[in-house]
Amino acid sequence: MVIHVGYFSLVLTFLVALYGAGAAAYGAIRRKTEFVESARHAMLLSWPLVTVSVLAIVWLLVSGDFQVRYVYSTTSNDMPIYLKVTALWGGQAGSLVFWSWLMAAFASAASLRKWDRDRELLPWVVVVTMVTLAFFLSLSILFENPFARMWRTPDGSQVTAMFQHGGTMPLIPIDGRGLNPLLRHPGMIVHPPMQYLGFVSFVIPYALAMGALITGRTDDRWIRISRRWTLVAWLFLSLGLLLGSWWAYDVLGWGGYWGWDPVEVSALIPWLSATAFIHSVMIYEKRGMLKQWNMVLIILTYALVLFSTFLTRSGVLSSVHAFAESAIGPMFFGFIGISFIVSLFLLMRRWGALRSESQLHSLLSREALFLLNNLLLIGILVVCVWGMLFPLISELVTGQKVTVGPPFYERATAPLGIGLMLLMGVAPLSTYGRASWKPLVRALLKPLAASLLVPLVLALRGITNLGALLGFWASALVALVTLYEFWRGAVARHRRHGEILPLALWRLAGRNRRRYGGYVIHLCTVLMALGIIGIEIYQTETQATLARGEQLTLGRYVMIYESLAQFDSPGGRHITRAVVSVYRDGKYVGEVYPRQDYYYAPEMAVTIPGVRSTLEDDLNVMLVGWEPIPTEGTTFKVILNPLVNFIWLGGLLFIFGTLVAAWPDRKS
Amino acid sequence: MSSVDLSDPVADPGSRVKFLIGGILIVAAIIYLIASSTKATAQYFMTIDELIAKGEAIVDRDIKISGVIIGDTIEFYAKTLTLRFTVVHVPADPDEIREAGGLVEVLQQAVADPNATRLEVVYIGPRPDLLRDGAQAIITGRLGGDGVFYADELLLKCPTRYEGELPIQAVEG
Numbered sequence: 001m002v003i004h005v006g007y008f009s010l011v012l013t014f015l016v017a018l019y020g021a022g023a024a025a026y027g028a029i030r031r032k033t034e035f036v037e038s039a040r041h042a043m044l045l046s047w048p049l050v051t052v053s054v055l056a057i058v059w060l061l062v063s064g065d066f067q068v069r070y071v072y073s074t075t076s077n078d079m080p081i082y083l084k085v086t087a088l089w090g091g092q093a094g095s096l097v098f099w100s101w102l103m104a105a106f107a108s109a110a111s112l113r114k115w116d117r118d119r120e121l122l123p124w125v126v127v128v129t130m131v132t133l134a135f136f137l138s139l140s141i142l143f144e145n146p147f148a149r150m151w152r153t154p155d156g157s158q159v160t161a162m163f164q165h166g167g168t169m170p171l172i173p174i175d176g177r178g179l180n181p182l183l184r185h186p187g188m189i190v191h192p193p194m195q196y197l198g199f200v201s202f203v204i205p206y207a208l209a210m211g212a213l214i215t216g217r218t219d220d221r222w223i224r225i226s227r228r229w230t231l232v233a234w235l236f237l238s239l240g241l242l243l244g245s246w247w248a249y250d251v252l253g254w255g256g257y258w259g260w261d262p263v264e265v266s267a268l269i270p271w272l273s274a275t276a277f278i279h280s281v282m283i284y285e286k287r288g289m290l291k292q293w294n295m296v297l298i299i300l301t302y303a304l305v306l307f308s309t310f311l312t313r314s315g316v317l318s319s320v321h322a323f324a325e326s327a328i329g330p331m332f333f334g335f336i337g338i339s340f341i342v343s344l345f346l347l348m349r350r351w352g353a354l355r356s357e358s359q360l361h362s363l364l365s366r367e368a369l370f371l372l373n374n375l376l377l378i379g380i381l382v383v384c385v386w387g388m389l390f391p392l393i394s395e396l397v398t399g400q401k402v403t404v405g406p407p408f409y410e411r412a413t414a415p416l417g418i419g420l421m422l423l424m425g426v427a428p429l430s431t432y433g434r435a436s437w438k439p440l441v442r443a444l445l446k447p448l449a450a451s452l453l454v455p456l457v458l459a460l461r462g463i464t465n466l467g468a469l470l471g472f473w474a475s476a477l478v479a480l481v482t483l484y485e486f487w488r489g490a491v492a493r494h495r496r497h498g499e500i501l502p503l504a505l506w507r508l509a510g511r512n513r514r515r516y517g518g519y520v521i522h523l524c525t526v527l528m529a530l531g532i533i534g535i536e537i538y539q540t541e542t543q544a545t546l547a548r549g550e551q552l553t554l555g556r557y558v559m560i561y562e563s564l565a566q567f568d569s570p571g572g573r574h575i576t577r578a579v580v581s582v583y584r585d586g587k588y589v590g591e592v593y594p595r596q597d598y599y600y601a602p603e604m605a606v607t608i609p610g611v612r613s614t615l616e617d618d619l620n621v622m623l624v625g626w627e628p629i630p631t632e633g634t635t636f637k638v639i640l641n642p643l644v645n646f647i648w649l650g651g652l653l654f655i656f657g658t659l660v661a662a663w664p665d666r667k668s
Numbered sequence: 669m670s671s672v673d674l675s676d677p678v679a680d681p682g683s684r685v686k687f688l689i690g691g692i693l694i695v696a697a698i699i700y701l702i703a704s705s706t707k708a709t710a711q712y713f714m715t716i717d718e719l720i721a722k723g724e725a726i727v728d729r730d731i732k733i734s735g736v737i738i739g740d741t742i743e744f745y746a747k748t749l750t751l752r753f754t755v756v757h758v759p760a761d762p763d764e765i766r767e768a769g770g771l772v773e774v775l776q777q778a779v780a781d782p783n784a785t786r787l788e789v790v791y792i793g794p795r796p797d798l799l800r801d802g803a804q805a806i807i808t809g810r811l812g813g814d815g816v817f818y819a820d821e822l823l824l825k826c827p828t829r830y831e832g833e834l835p836i837q838a839v840e841g
Binding site: 376382394405 | 683686687690691694695698701702704705706708709710711712713714732744746747749760793794795797798800808821
């Protein structure tokens with residue numbers, strides 16, 4: 001019953017989406033508002049309809065209806081309820097429905113917006129979102145049906161099908177195969193939904209851009225409407241990346257926060273073009289420039305979002321993320337290709353109408369520096385695309401597959417990253433229009449001089465790594481310039497209005513939320529840069545086999561192996577757990593419990609490090625081996641990651657900064 | 669300002685040259701970065717058959733290989749963190765894999781096939797959780813003169829662990 005309701009709700013949504021797209025296009029072309037209005041209702045209806053399907057899947061997952069193939073392959077009886085719910089995005093079929101559900105949520109929300117001033121854009125927003133939704137639903141209905149059940153045929157073989165065929169009997173397993181133990185982690189609750197939200201929410205800015213191209217309304221209206229959508233989409237995308245990184249770091253323990261795995265790279269790529277976009281739209285709004293370029297960026301971002309989903313879901317790449325081989329690859333590829341070509345065609349048609357309203361005058365003007373920022377971001381994007389496609393290209397050209405790994409990405413992106421940091425230090429002090437270098441240098445002088453003190457002091461204290469010094473210097477420059485900007489603005493308000501400084505600061509940010517929210521985000525990149533320098537350059541490690549009571553030293557830490565215990569635990573696990581006391585500079589600071597969980601159901605072990613985490617560093621103690629007789633010793637590996645928590649701290653502040661930038665202005 | 673041709677984003681010819689040169693320099697720098705980094709870090713990606721066929725010619729060069737782990741051969745010496753195991757050849761071509769009945773099938777066949785090419789691998793480090801019989805491995809390292817592959821990095825995948833075959837144990841409904 002639940003199965004049928006869920007499935008037919010998917011089919012119904014598919015039909016509603018197709019109807020919405022058709023009615024909207026017809027209404028727009030024939031100027032029949034009642035059709036557009038009806039299409040808008042269809043769009044509003046899409047989310048409640050997919051919600052029925054999602055609830056059906058969750059019901060099946062939680063109740064453990066193992067005849068359903070998807071439930072069987074992603075859950076098991078021993079899993080806690082929260083993990084059964086998250087299994088909704090634990091596999092291919094569920095993920096696709098979840099994708100559709102989030103997209104429908106954005107579509108429904110967009111339909112509720114007041115469109116009075118932008119009547120002509122609405123139908124095309126409906127067309128773009130509903131066509132995309134219909135595409136994703138068709139994948140679920142035809143290829144990756146989460147409601148498909150397992151049957152036994154009379155000759156004893158097993159088939160998977162939605163409906164019972166003649167002579168088949170239902171096949172109901174006693175227990176499911178369970179979620180991959182590596183996915184049984186709190187990261188599973190937050191990372192995939194954020195990543196997906198980031199992906200799907202770009203459909204709205206993209207749809208508005210397409211609306212502007214189709215209707216020829218190429219002023220900055222579409223950008224003003226999509227501004228907040230874009231920032232929210234960008235926030236989700238950034239959080240998706242950060243949470244994935246945090247999860248990897250937590251599960252892998254020894255510093256695997258970012259591995260340049262192809263799927264990671266493919267998720268970073270749309271983020272890069274989106275970041276370029278949120279910078280260059282400001283030039284579009286403020287100066288009426290870079291209009292064509294902005295269109296290119298939003299089209300590119302959306303195509304890359306789809307491409308990233310395609311790579312994750314199709315199994316094309318050799319990657320830890322490429323879970324399953326799938327039949328949906330060619331369909332996906334076709335959809336991306338068609339939507340990309342149609343977008344480019346629409347862009348070409350309006351190319352002339354998107355010319356700039358003003359010119360670049362100076363290499364040091366703010367618009368020129370924004371352009372440079374775009375160039376560097378796109379440079380990193382090209383590096384990533386090249387690294388990802390290089391094996392395919394080399395195989396085509398030479399017949400021999402040649403790959404590039406993390407060293408390639410690190411080497412090629414580090415200089416561009418430093419360049420971006422320096423820009424973040426300089427650009428906020430620049431001015432629009434005919435900027436000359438003198439006032440810029442004058443404004444820059446003080447923070448620049450102060451920032452040089454940082455590498456100087458560090459060098460005197462014995463830090464000799466050139467990359468680290470350069471990184472610390474760039475970080476200091478960005479931090480000083482940004483804080484200086486806050487200070488300058490607040491002091492000016494304080495003088496003019498006589499406000500006390502905290503109030504002046506508050507009002508300052510309130511008057512120009514995007515600017516000061518952006519500055520907060522710049523400060524986050526400084527924090528993250530500190531964390532990255534710490535883990536990349538100053539990570540240290542050691543290992544030893546210890547008998548009870550013996551100790552091991554790493555930097556300022558001494559660890560003493562106290563005991564080892566083995567026991568069964570709920571969730572179908574057999575746990576081996578060590579107790580290790582930690583001393584820092586000779587002072588006892590606590591115990592850590594490195595362990596290994598062995599899962600009986602999928603016969604798989606998961607190593608979980610014992611971590612002592614402070615802002616200064618993370619001490620990871622891993623249990624890598626033990627003898628049946630404890631006197632023979634237990635082997636530990638210890639990794640010390642200095643400053644790494646600044647990455648996550650930066651992430652928290654990042655949310656705050658984006659919210660400041662996206663917060664609605666008071667209606668004037 | 670409004671008298672200048674609107675189609676041209678850069679005002680006067682003098683600064684147009686400046687912008688052009690600046691842009692070209694940056695693009696050239698990016699291309700150089702990509703080219704030099706590729707050259708410095710590129711690794712051959714080979715199947716085990718290809719590796720054995722090249723033999724001596726590629727001893728001590730950075731290489732990436734793919735293969736399947738044979739569970740019985742895994743040995744781990746915790747005291748020295750030394751991991752030894754044997755991998756067996758699997759085809760890398762997606763079409764070939766599809767024809768043979770999919771990845772899961774190919775991996776199982778490879779492990780069972782006594783005639784498939786095998787290679788001994790040594791890795792120094794903790795034993796990865798996913799290291800098990802039938803797991804697909806992507807291994808970065810060098811082929812030593814002794815015919816053993818010395819790995820720097822192991823990437824392991826168990827396709828059956830994600831979404832796999834149909835159940836063995838079941839009750840009839």
